[in-house]
Amino acid sequence: MEHYSMDLTLRVWRQRNCTENGRFETYQVSDISSEMSFLEMIDVLNERLLQEGKEPIAFDHDCREGICGSCSMVINGRPHGPWKGTTTCQLHMRAFKHGDAITIEPFRADAFPVIKDLMVNRSAFDRIIQAGGYVSVNTGNAVDGNAIPIEKDKADEAFAAATCIGCGACVAACKNSSAMLFVSAKVSHLSLLPQGAPEKASRVLGMVAQMDKEGFGSCTNTFACEAECPKEISVLNIARLNREYLAASLAGD
Amino acid sequence: MNWKQLFSSSVGRKLVMALTGIFLIVFLIVHCYVNANVLFSNGEENFNRAAHFMSTNLLVRITELGLFAGFLIHIVQGYLLEYHNRSRRSSKYAMTAGNLTSTWYSRSMALLGTLILLFLIVHLAHFWVPSRFGELAEVSYAGKSYHNLYGRMKDIFSQEWVVGLYVAGCFSLSWHLLHGFQSAFQTMGWNHRRYSAAIGSAGIGFSIVVPTLFALMPIFMYFGWEIDLGAVTLLF
Numbered sequence: 001m002e003h004y005s006m007d008l009t010l011r012v013w014r015q016r017n018c019t020e021n022g023r024f025e026t027y028q029v030s031d032i033s034s035e036m037s038f039l040e041m042i043d044v045l046n047e048r049l050l051q052e053g054k055e056p057i058a059f060d061h062d063c064r065e066g067i068c069g070s071c072s073m074v075i076n077g078r079p080h081g082p083w084k085g086t087t088t089c090q091l092h093m094r095a096f097k098h099g100d101a102i103t104i105e106p107f108r109a110d111a112f113p114v115i116k117d118l119m120v121n122r123s124a125f126d127r128i129i130q131a132g133g134y135v136s137v138n139t140g141n142a143v144d145g146n147a148i149p150i151e152k153d154k155a156d157e158a159f160a161a162a163t164c165i166g167c168g169a170c171v172a173a174c175k176n177s178s179a180m181l182f183v184s185a186k187v188s189h190l191s192l193l194p195q196g197a198p199e200k201a202s203r204v205l206g207m208v209a210q211m212d213k214e215g216f217g218s219c220t221n222t223f224a225c226e227a228e229c230p231k232e233i234s235v236l237n238i239a240r241l242n243r244e245y246l247a248a249s250l251a252g253d
Numbered sequence: 254m255n256w257k258q259l260f261s262s263s264v265g266r267k268l269v270m271a272l273t274g275i276f277l278i279v280f281l282i283v284h285c286y287v288n289a290n291v292l293f294s295n296g297e298e299n300f301n302r303a304a305h306f307m308s309t310n311l312l313v314r315i316t317e318l319g320l321f322a323g324f325l326i327h328i329v330q331g332y333l334l335e336y337h338n339r340s341r342r343s344s345k346y347a348m349t350a351g352n353l354t355s356t357w358y359s360r361s362m363a364l365l366g367t368l369i370l371l372f373l374i375v376h377l378a379h380f381w382v383p384s385r386f387g388e389l390a391e392v393s394y395a396g397k398s399y400h401n402l403y404g405r406m407k408d409i410f411s412q413e414w415v416v417g418l419y420v421a422g423c424f425s426l427s428w429h430l431l432h433g434f435q436s437a438f439q440t441m442g443w444n445h446r447r448y449s450a451a452i453g454s455a456g457i458g459f460s461i462v463v464p465t466l467f468a469l470m471p472i473f474m475y476f477g478w479e480i481d482l483g484a485v486t487l488l489f
Binding site for chain 1: 255258259262263264266267268274277285329334337338339340341342343344345346348349353354355356362382432436439440441442443444445446449465480
C-alpha cells in the first residue's frame with residue numbers, strides 16, 4: 001500500500017471533569033503519515049499542544065495492540081472508528097484521506113461518566129464481573145488443566161465469547177446504552193464450560209441485576225453492538241443470556 | 254422464584270414485550286385469515302358469517318379480553334421501556350453511525366408502534382365500535398340475521414383518504430414486524446446458529462405477506478375487485 005501524508009481537521013471533545021460541561025474544540029494537524037495509528041496521530045497533536053503550553057487531550061490507552069480494551073473513543077460516530085473488528089489503537093490513518101474532518105468524542109452513556117476529555121469511567125463493568133463473572137475454586141492442589149473433558153465445539157464457542165476485552169464499544173454503539181453484549185459474552189464464556197456450570201443460575205441473575213443497577217438500558221436487538229464490537233462477539237450470546245436468565249428465574253431456587 | 258425480580262429486570266421487561274408481541278402476531282394471523290374472505294367471490298356472505306362467528310363464540314370473546322390486555326401491556330410497556338432507554342444517555346453524540354450498523358426501523362419501534370396505535374384507534378372506531386354497539390345494518394342468509402359488517406367496509410373504503418390511511422397503517426405494521434418478529438425470538442432466547450437464518454427468513458416473509466394481504470382488502474373494496482374461487486370458500 002502506498003504511503004501518503006495528509007492534513008486533517010479534528011473536532012475533539014474537551015471536558016475538564018465529570019461535573020463540568022464539555023465542548024468541541026477544533027485542531028488542524030498536518031503531515032500525518034498514513035502508516036501511523038490513530039492514537040499516534042493524537043500523540044503528535046498532544047506533543048504540539050504541550051509545546052504550545054496547552055492542556056493535552058486525555059485519552060485511555062495501554063497495550064496498543066488491540067487486546068486491553070482501553071482506547072475508548074467514538075470516531076465519526078463509530079466506536080473505535082470506521083474499521084470493522086478493530087480497536088482504536090489498531091486503526092491506522094490510511095482509513096482517512098487528505099483534507100478529512102474527523103469528529104472524536106468519548107463513549108457516551110450515563111453508566112460511563114467522563115473522567116476527562118475522551119476518558120470515561122468503565123468501573124461499572126468491573127462491578128458486573130464482581131457480581132458473578134467468575135468461577136469459585138476450592139483451595140487444595142492445582143487440578144490438571146486438561147483433566148476435565150470439554151467438547152471441542154463448546155470450547156470454541158466459549159473461547160469466542162471469552163475474546164471480549166470489555167472495552168464498552170457495545171454500550172457506546174447501542175441507542176439504549178445497553179451492556180447486554182458484554183454481559184452475555186461473560187455469561188456465555190463461563191456457562192458453556194463445565195467449570196462454570198455449577199454457578200450458572202446465580203451468575204446470570206447476579207450479573208443482570210448489577211447491570212440494571214449500574215444504569216445501562218435494555219436490549220432492543222438492533223444489533224449495532226455486534227456490528228461495532230472490535231472482537232466481533234455474536235449476538236447469539238445475548239439469546240443465550242436471555243435463555244439462561246429465564247431458566248434461572250423460573251426453575252431456580 | 255422471584256416474580257417481581259423477573260418482571261422488573263431489563264431482561265424480564267423485554268420478555269413481556271416479546272410474549273405479548275408473539276401473541277399479537279398470532280392474532281394478526283387469525284384476523285388476516287378471517288378478513289381475507291372479502292378478497293374472494295361471495296365475500297359478503299362468507300365474511301359476514303365469519304364475523305358473526307367471531308363475535309358470538311364464547312371462546313373467541315374470552316380470547317378477545319386477552320387480546321385487549323395484550324395490546325395494552327405491549328403499548329404501555331413499550332412506552333415505559335422507550336422512556337427508560339432514552340434516559341440512559343443524557344449527553345448525546347454529535348455524530349452517529351446511523352444505518353451503517355443497524356436498520357432505521359429497528360431503532361424506530363416506538364415511532365412505528367405509535368403510528369400503528371393511531372391507526373388502531375381509527376380502525377376500532379370504524380369497525381369494532383359499530384359492530385359491538387349495534388349501529389350496523391342487518392342482512393339475512395337462509396333466514397338468519399347477521400350484522401352487515403361487509404357493507405360497513407364497503408362504505409368506509411369508498412373514500413380515497415381512508416384507503417390511503419389503511420395502506421399507510423399496513424406499511425407501519427410491516428416495518429414494525431420486520432424488526433419485531435425476529436427480535437421477539439431473540440428476546441425469548443430462541444435464537445441459535447442453526448435456526449437464526451430460518452427465523453430471519455420467516456420474519457421477513459411474515460412482515461411482507463400479512464400486511465400486504467391487509468392492504469389489499471381496502472384496495473379491493475374500493476375498486477370492487479374480487480378473486481373468483483368458484484365453489485371454494487375460504488372459511489366458515
